[in-house]
Amino acid sequence: MITRRDLIARGAAAMLLPALGEAALPKDRIRALRGAVRGRVLTPGDSGYNGARVVFNTRWDGVKPPAVVQVRDSADVRAVVQWADRYDVPLVARSGGHGYSGNSTSDSAVVVDLDRLDAIRYSDGIATLGPGARLGDVYSRLAARGVTIPAGSCPTVAVGGLVLGGGMGLAGRAMGLTCDRVRSFDIVDAEGRRRRVDDGELFWALRGGGGSFAIVTAVRLRTRSVSTAAFFRISYSRAARDEALARWDAFAPKAPSDLTAILTLTSDGATAFGQYLGGANALSSLIRPLGGTPTVGSADYLTVQRRWAGDDSPPRSAFAASSIYVTKRLSANGRKAFLAAADTGATLILDAYGGAINRPDRDDTAFPHRRARFSVQVLSYAAIPTARQRVKSARSRIAPYGGGAYANYADPDLSGATRSYYGANLERLRRVKRDVDPANRFRPRQGIR
Ligand SMILES: Cc1cc2nc3c(=O)[nH]c(=O)nc-3n(C[C@H](O)[C@H](O)[C@H](O)COP(=O)(O)OP(=O)(O)OC[C@H]3O[C@@H](n4cnc5c(N)ncnc54)[C@H](O)[C@@H]3O)c2cc1C
Missing domain, CATH: 3.40.462.20 (Vanillyl-alcohol Oxidase; Chain A, domain 3)
Incomplete structure (x- = not known):
């Protein structure tokens, strides 16, 4: 079988693009950010910055975000969004960093790294997953309960980006896309409020419309029994x-x-x-x-x-x-x-x-x-x-x-x-964006403006 892994292995020695430049944040703003969150804030020159900034596709290794915030919980996410609102700084969320197009990194937006929000819980037919949960862990934790969700085949892809873009895999024709099983999202919105979303235009937009609308801090999905x-x-x-x-x-x-x-x-x-x-x-x-x-x-x-x-x-x-x-x-x-x-x-x-x-x-x-x-x-x-x-x-x-x-x-x-x-869903997505994020706080590459 030719898997995506085989394809990746063939290209492991591929060349990188040259550096794309970086935008620095004033020191007082970085101090304010560090004071606002419990997680680490890594800026250019900090030890650990280079490891923290890169994503799965080494094509984007030259991209240098002004800061990467390794949030610990949804309170940290809220603090980053409130800080960004105060200083008018663009943000981009990252869960597993597997976006093909470098859409979870940026030369100008601060990266909100949700890798640690990786909880996997199951109760009464519903899986509650942190956006940073990796598919390999999701499959194994849910299999122990005799259930699954439809998702992709790569074990290190994270739930966050997968569900926001759709989520296609080998159970797709039987169970639908990952986004089709969503009951609700927990989010932090552009005003820095924590909310549960299970209805309305934002709920519609988050099921396939990408990371332009809010930062997802948890998602609840309907599971199916499998043996x-x-x-x-x-x-x-x-x-x-x-x-x-x-x-x-x-x-x-x-x-x-x-x-x-x-x-x-x-x-x-x-x-x-x-x-x-x-x-x-x-x-x-x-x-x-x-x-x-x-x-x-x-x-x-x-x-x-x-x-x-x-x-x-x-x-x-x-x-x-x-x-x-x-x-x-x-x-x-x-x-x-x-x-x-x-x-x-x-x-x-x-x-x-x-x-x-x-x-x-x-x-x-x-x-x-x-x-x-x-x-x-x-x-x-x-x-x-x-x-x-x-x-x-x-x-x-x-x-x-x-x-x-x-x-x-x-x-x-x-x-x-x-x-x-x-x-044909693009115009409606633009309307939702205007309503929920008029300042364009969330700025993934090729996102909704
Ligand atoms: C090796 C490999 C195999 C793959 N296999 C499949 C497959 O079988 N099926 C399939 O459908 N796809 C597959 N993909 C594609 C994958 O679904 C997408 O790249 C997905 O976006 C990755 O999610 P992530 O969280 O890991 O990526 P990230 O790079 O972290 O995020 C991708 C996008 O989502 C946004 N985002 C991420 N998390 C959040 C959040 N919590 N809140 C708001 N916005 C957020 C980011 O800003 C970015 O724009 C594969 C990708 C790779 C690299």
């Missing part, structure tokens, strides 16, 4: 890629919703893999339309999640990425364009939609892509100039066959990015 899952994998040669893509496109977006199947295309070949909430025998017959020679198995649910995650935490690395949604069956010319895109050196990862992901309407939550057959993630782990070139060239080949983009596979090079991420 075991089945999984499969099929490898196809380079010569069989067109047939593999045609078969997958016909099958995966319309398959029974307990099955989520993904197809990876590279210049070497293709791989289909997926997870089924049922038995291995039933899965074997279900995936016959995919052809090839499948490997099929089943195990307890946590073991299967660990299988998708791989053995170790993925290392930080440099990569470029983009995404696009496809709403119609691909024609023969469409498939040709996809194979040509994979021949640029970029990898294409096709996540089947449909099932529970497509049950809500476009405007039920801020996440708008409810009519997609599948998303395509275009990825390249390589020296950044090469990676950007590959991703750009691959995306332009497939662009005639799709539209939009997934905010959690954010592409800093995409023009009209917010329209691509939020589609």
Whole structure:
């Protein structure tokens, strides 16, 4: 199986971008900030600053925020927001730092690092998670209670960014996106007030609209009981890629919703893999339309999640990425364009939609892509100039066959990015932003202004 970890490992030695510059805060403001919070405040020159400022994608290693505040609790978050309001300083939240586009760091905004808000609690069918909780820990703590939430496969991605952008994974077609399971958020708003949000426009915006509206300090999600899952994998040669893509496109977006199947295309070949909430025998017959020679198995649910995650935490690395949604069956010319895109050196990862992901309407939550057959993630782990070139060239080949983009596979090079991420929900998101954060305190890259 080609996992995201494999892709990361291939690019571990990639080059970095040069420094992008930094904005200094006056000393009295830093003193005031230090006096206001219990957590550490790290500024340029402090020991520990360089470790604290970097994010998962080493592409952004040159970005130097004026300060990183390692908050201890929601009282600290409130204190930072009140301080920022007093001195009119922009803020950006960070939970796991896995945002592709450097959207949880900044040369001008102070970073509110929520890594320590990582509590994982469960009671009466509801998981209450701190934004800094990592998916590997979430899966294992919930599995001990016989339940799960739908989320991504990388064990070090954090709940905060994942749920705010949507949250797609191998249970997606069975259980929906992570944001679809949210009952309520605890937030600190732009005026520095702690609030619970479970209704209204802000609740709508936080489910898929990103980090522009508030700082989330906890999220409550509806869980589902699980015990075991089945999984499969099929490898196809380079010569069989067109047939593999045609078969997958016909099958995966319309398959029974307990099955989520993904197809990876590279210049070497293709791989289909997926997870089924049922038995291995039933899965074997279900995936016959995919052809090839499948490997099929089943195990307890946590073991299967660990299988998708791989053995170790993925290392930080440099990569470029983009995404696009496809709403119609691909024609023969469409498939040709996809194979040509994979021949640029970029990898294409096709996540089947449909099932529970497509049950809500476009405007039920801020996440708008409810009519997609599948998303395509275009990825390249390589020296950044090469990676950007590959991703750009691959995306332009497939662009005639799709539209939009997934905010959690954010592409800093995409023009009209917010329209691509939020589609027809963009105007409503802008209205919510005007209402809840008129001073534009929260400023993630490619956020809502
Ligand atoms: C290796 C890897 C694998 C991935 N796999 C998947 C996958 O399987 N499925 C999937 O859907 N996505 C996947 N992603 C994408 C991932 O969901 C997004 O990058 C997500 O935004 C990361 O969340 P984070 O908290 O770790 O990131 P961060 O970089 O901390 O945050 C991302 C964005 O959310 C904002 N934000 C974060 N926390 C808060 C908060 N508490 N309050 C307000 N704003 C906040 C930040 O300001 C930033 O704009 C993957 C990413 C990587 C690097």
